[in-house]
Amino acid sequence: MFGGPVAIACECCQCGDCCSHMLLVHSVTEDLGTYTFVVYNHYSGDVKEVRVDPDKIALFEDRSSLEALPEACPFLRFDPANGKAWCTVHQTRPDICRDFCCWRLLIQDSRGRRAGRVLYQRTFVTDSPALTRLWEQVKPTLNGLDDAEWDDAVIRILTASGYRVRR
Ligand code: SF4
Numbered sequence: 729m730f731g732g733p734v735a736i737a738c739e740c741c742q743c744g745d746c747c748s749h750m751l752l753v754h755s756v757t758e759d760l761g762t763y764t765f766v767v768y769n770h771y772s773g774d775v776k777e778v779r780v781d782p783d784k785i786a787l788f789e790d791r792s793s794l795e796a797l798p799e800a801c802p803f804l805r806f807d808p809a810n811g812k813a814w815c816t817v818h819q820t821r822p823d824i825c826r827d828f829c830c831w832r833l834l835i836q837d838s839r840g841r842r843a844g845r846v847l848y849q850r851t852f853v854t855d856s857p858a859l860t861r862l863w864e865q866v867k868p869t870l871n872g873l874d875d876a877e878w879d880d881a882v883i884r885i886l887t888a889s890g891y892r893v894r895r
């Protein structure tokens with residue numbers, strides 16, 4: 729996830745989707761002061777101490793960007809200037825966040841903007857109405873393909889339609 733240079737092969741555009749429901753996973757069990765907190769993972773049982781990055785304290789203090797996101801991770805914030813999401817504990821974030829990558833295939837439009845993603849094996853998520861319309865046409869043609877054929881067909885069809893597909 730995000731908050732600084734992306735450390736893994738996943739290119740993050742800081743939309744914040746992945747952290748917007750993470751209160752269901754992470755809860756703060758203790759405030760140790762000096763912007764240091766103990767975080768409990770409800771699924772794995774892991775306990776982790778995190779600290780707000782020194783350069784993100786002002787952002788952390790302003791919770792207004794989370795008003796419409798009651799299930800958001802307590803450390804998620806959106807920059808009011810550009811809407812980008814930040815992990816305010818990026819330097820000490822839990823391992824589950826370090827390992828996370830939200831896409832298997834990334835689909836970019838002709839201007840390099842994210843147009844969609846393939847998550848897991850075949851979960852197709854679009855960010856643009858144009859790609860949604862195209863996908864409705866393409867989807868029925870992929871029935872019966874195995875996983876490798878499905879990937880090849882998706883990449884070929886979307887590339888022919890002007891998109892760039894990255895693995
Ligand atoms: S959902 Fe993906 S692109 Fe969006 S913030 Fe999370 S890792 Fe980044």
Ligand code: SF4
Nearest residue numbers: 729747801804815825
């Ligand atoms: S700790 Fe950071 S990366 Fe992990 S869920 Fe919270 S905001 Fe997202």
